[in-house]
Amino acid sequence: MHSILGAINKIIGGNKLSILIYHQVLEEFDPMRPYEVTADVFNWHMKLINQHFSPISLSEAAKHIQNNTLPKRAICVTFDDGYLNNLTVAQPILTKYKIPATVYVATAFTEGADMWNDRVLDLFKDVALESLLIEDEMVALGDWANRNKLAEAQLMRLKYMPIEARLAGVQKLYDDNNLSDPEPRMMNASQVKQLAQCGVEIGGHTVNHPILKVLSREQQFEEINQCKKQLEDWTGKPVKHFAYPNGSYGKDLTDETVALVKQAGYETAVVTDWGTSSHGDDLLRLKRFTPWDTSPFKFHARLVKSRI
Template sequence: MVLLASTTYPLFRCLNSWLSPGGSTGSLSILIYHRVLPKPDPLFPDEVDAQRFDAQLNLLKNVFHILPLPEAVERLKNHVLPPRAACLTFDDGYADNASIALPLLKKHGVCATFFVASGYLNGGCMFNDRAIELVRQHPAESIDLRFLELGSLPLTTLAERKSALAILLQRLKYEAPEVRCDHLHHLETQLGVTPPSHLMMNDAQVVSLHQAGMSIGGHTVNHPILTSLPPAIARREIEQNHACLTRLLGSPPVLFAYPNGKFGQDYRQEHADMVREMGYSAALSTEPGIARGESDLFHLPRFTPWDRSLLRFSLRLSQNLWTHS
């Protein structure tokens, strides 16, 4: 790791300065994380763990000019981004953001923005994590999902469990939140699995991030796919989340991230308009790409750092700049 750093950081700084020179032709790379695990999870090998995140932060601070996202948005509007500008963001509000990510961010002197789905604070559990624990804890060699028209899926090997989980998540993702909850409750009761109550932050942890100089953004109450909701319910999700975070932090959040985040599929222009009307200054999608001065501030793209190899991570960051230049 040290050899990689000493030989490649200057090269990547030079390359990315050419791809992202700053000023009127500057661009902004926004990275999206969710969890930072204490150790790798076999069911989700691409999810970042503490050791990998530490290494990524060391690379990022040596290669990029990392900015707080609120500052970066203002610089983007005014065409005064520095060369190699980048920001870090976290979605959903996981407890390990406070317990694991925050100490590492402070160690490296890096700021990040945390988008919090407020309905899961203080002991809640998101639908995807409930599904993960169902598949992880189920002792049998198959899981009966016929009531979801998915048949009986094998669970004999790790690969089969990963496949079953992907199928279950895709089936539930675009259901209304209450329907997802009903389906998962049915499975949890049938299999005797209790959803975890420790995965998401509590109020005090959100406040601790804010007090440490991190920014907190809106992410709806229940993390629904906004296109699956009637407009009035979608607006309520955005408004109540904004009100909750304002009460918690003493000031309104200024940045928002759309749940799931694919334009047209997960949110539409009407939802971007709702976010704007709430007083947010910018909103982030999960569409790949980089932001430029002419970018719509309510459809800012992000980069997902899946790579387990630090070299591949570096190359893909540069490729993202090259592809979208």
């Protein structure tokens, strides 16, 4: 069946580029992060890509898009945020199957503080807790489904707040419940450099992972440009690629944001709007795809369908 899907993809896919979005690759399943792949799942993802697609780096892809020379079944693998397991779990699998990748790093979280959304999820993950004080109300946590529902409500409440207000809101949840953070899950600067030395392209993802659209022009440029400078200082390599936080065009970024990314000197930028890219597309608004299927056939079929 995979050979049939491969033949269909080769015929109808045309010169199109698929870009996959990942965040974490977990050693084992996390009930508060059911959408994150485990090492076992990521392994067969990469094996399938190695066998049935043409994995290329984002830098190669940009040149091919400009020159209209994309290979058949071209695909890129990308990761957002800068999790340590990108280095410790994902990178060995990428190397095993000779898959190039790009990791977009939000630089503020390299200093020991986790992403704000992970801090929220971890509050609801602690099975020793039966309830939490949330917005001055004691709330029963219940089973995993209810914990996920409660956590999602907090994430949506906090997501579009200004950065300082959002972080203060998360910290209030911890303070109100007399809780402390678990061990950090993000790479530090030296680990980012180590990943770059493994051949993984490091891209920018802002400093604080804000919703750029809600910031002033000056604040947006500071987030975009400072991130690039920090990463180049840490890795000793040019940082050419950028991922917009949250990444939905119109909702999370505007044409002004795109212009600022270009001004900062990035060559490509990716959104989270689903689709493929091809010759003539804007390199600063490349579309991506989130894989979630739990069987190789469905995963392969969805990738093929997304290229039609």
